[in-house]
Amino acid sequence: MLLGIDLGTGSAKVLLLGTDGTTIGEASSSYCVHAPYPGWAESAPSDWWLAVGKAVRKAVGNHTAQVQAIGLSGQMHGVVLGSESGQPLRPAILWADTRSSTILSAYHDLDATILKRLGNPITAGMAGSTLLWLREHEPTVYTEARWVLQPKDWLRLRLTGEVATEPCDASGTLLYDVVSDNWAKDAIRALNLRCDWLPKIIPSSAIAGHLTAIASEHLALKVGLPVIAGAADTAAAALGNGLLQPGLVQLTIGTGAQIITPRSQPIMDPHGRTHLYRSAVPNGWYTLAAMQNAGLALEWVRGILGLSWQQVYSKAFSVPPGCEGLTFLPYLTGERTPHLDPNIRGAWVGLGLHHTQAHLMRAALEGVAFALRQGFEALEATGVKATQLRLAGGGTVEMLWQQLLTDVLKIPLYTTTVAAASARGAALLAGIGVGVYIDANDTSKLAATPTLAATPQPVDQLLEEAWVRYQSLYPRLAKM
Numbered sequence: 001m002l003l004g005i006d007l008g009t010g011s012a013k014v015l016l017l018g019t020d021g022t023t024i025g026e027a028s029s030s031y032c033v034h035a036p037y038p039g040w041a042e043s044a045p046s047d048w049w050l051a052v053g054k055a056v057r058k059a060v061g062n063h064t065a066q067v068q069a070i071g072l073s074g075q076m077h078g079v080v081l082g083s084e085s086g087q088p089l090r091p092a093i094l095w096a097d098t099r100s101s102t103i104l105s106a107y108h109d110l111d112a113t114i115l116k117r118l119g120n121p122i123t124a125g126m127a128g129s130t131l132l133w134l135r136e137h138e139p140t141v142y143t144e145a146r147w148v149l150q151p152k153d154w155l156r157l158r159l160t161g162e163v164a165t166e167p168c169d170a171s172g173t174l175l176y177d178v179v180s181d182n183w184a185k186d187a188i189r190a191l192n193l194r195c196d197w198l199p200k201i202i203p204s205s206a207i208a209g210h211l212t213a214i215a216s217e218h219l220a221l222k223v224g225l226p227v228i229a230g231a232a233d234t235a236a237a238a239l240g241n242g243l244l245q246p247g248l249v250q251l252t253i254g255t256g257a258q259i260i261t262p263r264s265q266p267i268m269d270p271h272g273r274t275h276l277y278r279s280a281v282p283n284g285w286y287t288l289a290a291m292q293n294a295g296l297a298l299e300w301v302r303g304i305l306g307l308s309w310q311q312v313y314s315k316a317f318s319v320p321p322g323c324e325g326l327t328f329l330p331y332l333t334g335e336r337t338p339h340l341d342p343n344i345r346g347a348w349v350g351l352g353l354h355h356t357q358a359h360l361m362r363a364a365l366e367g368v369a370f371a372l373r374q375g376f377e378a379l380e381a382t383g384v385k386a387t388q389l390r391l392a393g394g395g396t397v398e399m400l401w402q403q404l405l406t407d408v409l410k411i412p413l414y415t416t417t418v419a420a421a422s423a424r425g426a427a428l429l430a431g432i433g434v435g436v437y438i439d440a441n442d443t444s445k446l447a448a449t450p451t452l453a454a455t456p457q458p459v460d461q462l463l464e465e466a467w468v469r470y471q472s473l474y475p476r477l478a479k480m
Helices: 045-060 099-103 112-118 127-137 139-144 151-160 185-190 213-219 233-240 295-305 309-316 321-325 357-380 399-409 421-433 440-446 461-477
Strands: 002-007 011-017 023-030 069-074 080-082 147-149 207-210 226-228 250-253 257-263 275-278 285-291 327-329 347-349 389-392 413-415 451-454
Touching: 002 045, 002 151, 002 233, 002 421, 011 045, 011 421, 023 045, 045 151, 045 213, 069 151, 069 233, 069 421, 080 151, 099 127, 112 185, 127 139, 147 151, 151 207, 151 213, 151 226, 226 421, 233 250, 233 257, 233 275, 233 285, 233 421, 250 357, 257 357, 285 357, 295 309, 295 357, 309 357, 309 399, 321 357, 321 461, 327 357, 327 461, 347 461, 357 399, 357 461, 389 399, 399 413, 399 451, 399 461, 421 440
Parallel strands: 002 069, 069 226, 250 389, 389 413
Antiparallel strands: 002 011, 011 023, 080 147, 207 226, 250 257, 257 285, 275 285, 327 347, 413 451
16 A cells, blocks of 8 residues: 655645555544734644654554655745754744745846746745845744755655755746756856755655664654655645646646646746646656636635635535626735735725625636636647646535536636545655556556536626726736
């Protein structure tokens, strides 16, 4: 059996996978994201550690002796500054953090040839941007740190005592050259950042270390288990869903939303709106449209309105498309694709006395769907020709929501039965690492067959008018 651990933004998800692809055990444990100041997003790595221990024990149950290897996946872009042993020197700064938006000029001043090789738009929340902020605002911690690690790489250090990263997470730092597939040392020097604290880069399926005695006691697993390098959560989910061939496109809705497609070559976005990262497959990449506010925005609205999720859908779909003139912009934490604007904020626009709780909720669902459409169009502009879209993630299971998505995106939607896709991908990488599977392509036979979930209905004029309104609002609000 193979164990996959996914260190997400708000919870750790663990999957125990049989080598035939069946799920033996599954568990999760949540932790808090703290926002001590507007625009900040931090977590305590000690909370991650406790949650992982709890979830692993529950998922593995009485199968401890059968676990052959551990694979990891995790949220991208975060920064954990650690001592030699990995002890965090401050809370982890997460991908949703926008404090570094005030210091991005250092990146924009780089030579154009260097910027191009980074392969990604310059945004707040990426590790390189965050490190610039830390150098200026927390110089003591910046100087004292021995390692700068991504979240799952910090977890692996706690599990094994070994320091490393792999291409998927490295390519999302704005410190990585996607052409040469290594740290972009010329960019790092030009930014006057440190090179000495960056970990070595090893393949995603490589054995990065073995479970220490302390870690084995914490997880209730055998000492010495191989721990595989792993992958960033989106890359791991692509592997878990069998999304390996160029031409396939997948939408994942969680806290944020990602629309991705595999690439066999590092094709960069000429418009600079989408991201290019390394995949979990050797010599593979993927293009990603990243929207920060999906489940995050919907959960916020649900909480503000005091609704259960069952009430969310029953109320929202009791009012007509377009919400009788009400539009919601979901930019609670700024936005990446396509606006690359960390400062824009959300709004309900067009409120009237006739609007009810149901209108507010439906407007939120429509606003998130419209944001996804803008991301999808940005992805298509890189040369992607999609005829269908796969759905993944826990935020896409409701049928009425699926129908709204397909009507807005104007493309058939397919679902798979894969649960905890990132943790599954991590487990599959563990299997590749210890020789259970030959390579990533060998795992594709274990992927679930997608089934048709929803097809676009005839154009609804009210929904189209709402889409037009939505597009017109960002340019006006951005000037405020």
